[in-house]
Structure formats: structure tokens, C-alpha cells
Amino acid sequence: MSSSLTNFGYQGKELPVKVRNIGLALFLIGLVLAVFGYFVEPVRSMFNNIILLTFIVSIGLGSLFFVALEYVSGAIWSVPFRRVMEFFAALLLIVPFIALPLLFNLHDIFHWTHPEVMKTDKLLAGKAPYLNEEFFIVRFLVFAALWILFYFAITLTSKKQDITKETKLTRRNIKISAVFIPVFALTVSFTAIDWLMTLEPHWFSTIYGVYYFSGTVLAALAAGTYAIVNLNEKGYLLKGLDKDHYYSLGALLFAFINFWAYIAFSQFLLIWYANLPEETIWFLQRWNGSWKYISILLIIVQFVVPYFGLLSQPSKKDGKKLKFFALWILAAHYIDLYWLAMPTFSKEGFVLGWIELAYPILAVGIVVLVFSLKSKKNNFVAIGDPKLKRGIEFKL
Amino acid sequence: MSEKKLYSYTALFNTPDEIIHATEKVSEKGYKNYDVNTPYPVHGLDGAMKLPPSKLGYIALVLGLSGIMAGLLMTYWMSAVDYPINIGGKPVFSFPAYIPIIFEITVLFASVGTVLAMLLFFFKLPNNSHPLHGTNYMKAVSSDKYGISISADDKLFIEEEVINLFKELGSTEIHPVYYDEVEVNYKNKIFEPNFIMFLVVAFILTSGATYVTLNKLMYMVPFDWMSNQEKVIPQSKSMFYSDGFGMRTPVEGTIARGHIPYPYKGNPEAASAMPNPLLPSKENMKIGQQKYDTYCSPCHGFHAEGDSRLRGQFPNPPSLHSEKVRNWTDGRIFHVITEGQNIMPAYNTQLTNDEKWAVILHLRALQRSLNAKETDLQ
Numbered sequence: 001m002s003s004s005l006t007n008f009g010y011q012g013k014e015l016p017v018k019v020r021n022i023g024l025a026l027f028l029i030g031l032v033l034a035v036f037g038y039f040v041e042p043v044r045s046m047f048n049n050i051i052l053l054t055f056i057v058s059i060g061l062g063s064l065f066f067v068a069l070e071y072v073s074g075a076i077w078s079v080p081f082r083r084v085m086e087f088f089a090a091l092l093l094i095v096p097f098i099a100l101p102l103l104f105n106l107h108d109i110f111h112w113t114h115p116e117v118m119k120t121d122k123l124l125a126g127k128a129p130y131l132n133e134e135f136f137i138v139r140f141l142v143f144a145a146l147w148i149l150f151y152f153a154i155t156l157t158s159k160k161q162d163i164t165k166e167t168k169l170t171r172r173n174i175k176i177s178a179v180f181i182p183v184f185a186l187t188v189s190f191t192a193i194d195w196l197m198t199l200e201p202h203w204f205s206t207i208y209g210v211y212y213f214s215g216t217v218l219a220a221l222a223a224g225t226y227a228i229v230n231l232n233e234k235g236y237l238l239k240g241l242d243k244d245h246y247y248s249l250g251a252l253l254f255a256f257i258n259f260w261a262y263i264a265f266s267q268f269l270l271i272w273y274a275n276l277p278e279e280t281i282w283f284l285q286r287w288n289g290s291w292k293y294i295s296i297l298l299i300i301v302q303f304v305v306p307y308f309g310l311l312s313q314p315s316k317k318d319g320k321k322l323k324f325f326a327l328w329i330l331a332a333h334y335i336d337l338y339w340l341a342m343p344t345f346s347k348e349g350f351v352l353g354w355i356e357l358a359y360p361i362l363a364v365g366i367v368v369l370v371f372s373l374k375s376k377k378n379n380f381v382a383i384g385d386p387k388l389k390r391g392i393e394f395k396l
Numbered sequence: 397m398s399e400k401k402l403y404s405y406t407a408l409f410n411t412p413d414e415i416i417h418a419t420e421k422v423s424e425k426g427y428k429n430y431d432v433n434t435p436y437p438v439h440g441l442d443g444a445m446k447l448p449p450s451k452l453g454y455i456a457l458v459l460g461l462s463g464i465m466a467g468l469l470m471t472y473w474m475s476a477v478d479y480p481i482n483i484g485g486k487p488v489f490s491f492p493a494y495i496p497i498i499f500e501i502t503v504l505f506a507s508v509g510t511v512l513a514m515l516l517f518f519f520k521l522p523n524n525s526h527p528l529h530g531t532n533y534m535k536a537v538s539s540d541k542y543g544i545s546i547s548a549d550d551k552l553f554i555e556e557e558v559i560n561l562f563k564e565l566g567s568t569e570i571h572p573v574y575y576d577e578v579e580v581n582y583k584n585k586i587f588e589p590n591f592i593m594f595l596v597v598a599f600i601l602t603s604g605a606t607y608v609t610l611n612k613l614m615y616m617v618p619f620d621w622m623s624n625q626e627k628v629i630p631q632s633k634s635m636f637y638s639d640g641f642g643m644r645t646p647v648e649g650t651i652a653r654g655h656i657p658y659p660y661k662g663n664p665e666a667a668s669a670m671p672n673p674l675l676p677s678k679e680n681m682k683i684g685q686q687k688y689d690t691y692c693s694p695c696h697g698f699h700a701e702g703d704s705r706l707r708g709q710f711p712n713p714p715s716l717h718s719e720k721v722r723n724w725t726d727g728r729i730f731h732v733i734t735e736g737q738n739i740m741p742a743y744n745t746q747l748t749n750d751e752k753w754a755v756i757l758h759l760r761a762l763q764r765s766l767n768a769k770e771t772d773l774q
Contacts, residue, residue: 269492269496272492
């Protein structure tokens, strides 16, 4: 059996060292600035750290969700580049390290970590069984452990299939994925509630978890789309991936842009309509001073521009446009998280200094570095997957 | 049979792969006027047929945009122009509240309109006489076969060549399809006078029936039984009572809760003895001024000088600074407010007793401002 036939002519090209070096450089620059920032302005740095944490969780967890979704739904079109999403899911491995500085600084970030407040404030006293440091840390550790467990369970099975080419491994992954999806649903909601919503412990919104979920899937899809189109154009993936695959990626991106807007507007409409002071305060804070401009910017950047950019069919099939809007949406998601977290830190208006720039650099560095390291020892294509042939031949 | 003409040559294939291969070959040969029929949508067939992207998307876009405009206009006209209601203190036209409505109307316009446009303009329906209908070919491709049909209209159509091509491609069944010219139309049926007439008649019938039902039928026996019930309706005629009024007058001597009848009706002398129970405190003066400005000032003027704002539509009353009024007791003025005097109507229903006394306090202050006591100047 010639290997080119069994492997669909997969070349096994490796990413150039340049990519890893760029990732490493960005990572180091970001890390040095972030550490320096921590000594200059610790609280502000920690709020940025929350954005970084949720951003990395978004891409990592969203990618694992995408992989699980492919298994559960029996999708065919995404098989040729499922491995790319698996690489992004490796970001989950470093989530605990990003959270580490936060766990040591909970007192500076979260109002509810102060026991004297929890006793005197009647509203918070009722939430005390959930909002306490011990339970918070336990929750986070359990979530992170679950993510990493499922990450290894799914990706190692997938990797094993490259060599053994057994169909039963796909079946095993379908079962694991079916268990993972409810776990994902709960953990992603509670992650959003724990790290972002409890910044304002008095305020609550039942749709908040779904809001973060929409951004999570959007960010993961955007990261995946950018990498897939780029890798495909440079010949790292199999030949035959074409407009039909691009269109499917673009259509999913487009769908989740709409889903995000739908959820964001639902949250706004109900709070605006009911007009209850304990609920509207959250939006009023985001309309206060210069925050108003960020709120308006978010609507334009995360909905209006990508909506019209990806509306037409040709634009979803255009690799160049897809790459552009994938990066655009990633940036929009970062702004979204900034909009969620930062108003608690600076109530008067938004802040934009070198610390706010250091963390995105760090985030990009982490993503590029993890992706390039992960891809080093692995195939870019799941060459043992029984659905691969049909996946390449996929037509709309 | 002489009228039967050749419509097309059809070929049947057994698998989707075969039909895609066959379609690619047919399209390579340069045939334009052909169609492929499959029991379900086969992925990749559009590409094999080299079909240009559908124009339907633009129709959906235009319809969607008109849906947005229609929704916006509808919500604006209903809530800001035709029937403005204050809801929760929000502006009459509250845009966020109308986004869901505008969204739904957009979806409605775009989806229904697109389907209609597809049926009427792209499929050229209504059309019940397509030549392929009722043929064995159509029966086969509706269940488990994949078929291709090259029309005889095609410029390159030569019977033998088409048959040979189909044989080369490995088709199992190759058949010609004939049709009766009279039965087939290639035009947009929707633009035919008969069809337009049908639409017009349908429109008149439905709208006429709706009009008759809602405006005539509902008021005819027995459909009006629901609205005409034997019950007493406020402020309307009733045959139940002998006087013909639906509403009853209270029993003589009863008084409304919290209401004390005025005891000095038509007796100003007795009313003069009433003292003003209110102290000229800041709050009372304020109420007095407010009520005076609302009810008294239109005729008496803001400063009680009889300088009416009504520009002669009503005879001006005399000044309240006259000696006569200044010497009246508070009770006497109270009597005038309660019962009215000459052309002045009674203000008993507009003002409560306390408010009347407060108005009198204000009036006294106005009078003192023109005729101050000596003690005031010290």
C-alpha cells in the first residue's frame, strides 16, 4: 500500500520556524509588558487579565466545541480541517496559568470577596453560598480540569486514528463529544457568570451565559477560519478544499454574527423595557461618559460591518475576505470582552493605555505560539478519519 | 398524433455519481437547453450544470429592505401619529421596542415574497401542463433514478447524436418525450390577461366578502345578538325603568362618601358668618395661588384687576380690589365661589372646600398688595 494513496497525498509540511518565532516574540513582549504593568497598576492589569483569560477560553473552548459538534452531528464538510480546530483547543491547557495571577488577586477585582460586605449587604448575603472564594476557586479548577480532560480524550483519540485508521475511534469520539456538549454548555455559562458577571455582584442577567457563548463560538470560528484559509492557500492541507468549504465556514461565521447580535439585543431589550433600576444600571454604566462610544463602536464593529461584509454569497467564498473578517471578528470579540469587564474598573469612561495594548499582544502571542508548537508534532489533517474522502469531495 | 411534437430526449442513470458525470459531459458538449431531474437535491449538480448564481438573492434583499421600511413606517405611524399612548413613560416612538416587529416584518416580506417570486417568475407557475409530466421518465426520477433531459429546442440538438451521447455515458433507458403544442406554455402565466383577471376577481371577492361580513352581516339578526343584550349600559336608554334612563339617581338625602353638602344654598348672609379655617401658611398660599391662576385668573386676571385674558369673548368681571369685595368676609367670597354670581358659574365641582379657602387667602394677599395696611409699611 503506497502511503500517498492511504494518506490522500498529504505532504506533511511543517509550519516555518518564522511563525513560531513571531509567536514567541509577541508572547515575550506581551509578557514583559504585562508583568511590568502588574507592578505599576496591579488592579488595572488584573482586569485586563480577565479579558485575556476569557478571550483564550473563548478560542480554546469554542474550538473544542466545534470539534465535538462535528462528531455529534456527523458533519462531513469540516473533517479535512478539523485538526486545525483541535490545535486551537490546546489553548485550554494554558488557561490555568493565565488564571493564576487572578486567583491571587481576587480581593482587588471582586467586590464579593470581602466578607464584611457580604454580611452587611442584604442582597449579597443571599448570594453568599455561591459567591465565596473557596467555592469560586473550586469551580474554576473543576471546570479547567474537565476541559483539559475532554481535550485529551477527544484529541488523543483523533490523533491515534491517524495511524490505526480505525472507524471505531470515530465512534468513541462521538460518545465522548456527546458527553462533552452538556458539560460545555454548563461550564461556559458559569465561566461567564463567575469571571465577568460577578464583577457587578448585585446585577444579574439570565441570558448572560448565552451571550458569552455566542461570542465564544464566534471567536473560535474566526480563529479557525483564518488559520484554515491561510493554511489551505499555502498548501498545508489536502488539495481539493475549495469554495464550497469556504462558503460553509463563512456561512457559519455569518450565522453566529447574527446570533451574537440577536442575543445582545435580547438582553438589552428586556432590560430597557422593564426599566428596573437594579437591571438598567449595568447598561447605564456602559453609556456613562466615553463608554458610550465603546458601546456604539461594538454594535458597528461586531455586527454592522461584518454583517454587510459577509452578506453576499461571493464574499463567503472569497478567501481574502474571509481572512480579513476572521481577524476583524477576533478583534471585535476582544472589544466585546473589554466592554464587559472594564466598566467596573473605570466607571467614568474607558481607559486605553499601554497596559490595554500589552494584553492583546500577549493574547496573539499565546495563540500563535500554542498553535505552532501543537502543529509541530501533529498532522494538519486527520488522515485516518473515515469521512475524510467525502469531506474533501464535499459540494454545496 | 400529428400534433405531437418532440419535446426532448431523456436518459436515466442509477447513481448520483453517474448523473454528475453525465451532466458534466452534456454541458461540455455545449448543450444549453437541458435539465436534470433527481429525487432529491444532489450536491455539486449546480457546478456540473455550470449554472450561474441565482438572482433570487437580490429579490430577497430588495424585499427584505422594503420589509424594514414598511415595518418602520407602520410602527411609527401607529404609535407616534395615529394612536400615541404613554407606555411606561417611554417616548411615543421608542425604537428599541419596534425592532422585533420590524425584524419579523422583514422576515415575512423576504421569505413569503421570495417564495412567491420563485414560483411565479422562476418556475413560471401556475403551469399544469409541462411535457415531462405524467411520463415514465418523471415517475422514475421521482422515486429512485437520476435523469437528464435535453430539449429539442437546443441549437445543437440532433436526435442521433444525443442518443449516442447517452449511450456512451452508459444510460440504461433512453426515451423521447412528445407533447401537444396546445397544452404547453413557455410564457410567464402570471402576465396573461386571464390570470390577471382571475387575480382581480379573487381580490374583489375576498375583500368584498370581508367588507360585507365586518360591516353589514355583523349588524344583522341573528349575528347582532351578542352585541345587543338585555342589560343596562351606563349613559344609555333603558326600557327597564319607567323614566327610560339606564342610570339611577341616588335616593333623596343620600350623600357621597367624604362629601359634605353646602348648607347655605341661596343664603349669602348666613354664609358670611363662616370663618376661614386655614392659616395663611406657605403651603396654603401656594395651593391658593395655583388654583387661583388655574380657575380664576382667566377672567379676573392674575392680579385680580378684572383684566381678562379672554380678549372680549366673555364680558370682563369687575376688579376684586373694590371696596365692596375688600369688605366682604371670607365666608361671603366662599359663597360666591361655591354658587357663582351673575354670569360667573359655580366652581363647586372644580375646587374642594379647602382649596376654596386657600384661593381666598391668595385673593386677600392680592388685595393687600394694592391696599396695604399701615402696619404693613412699617
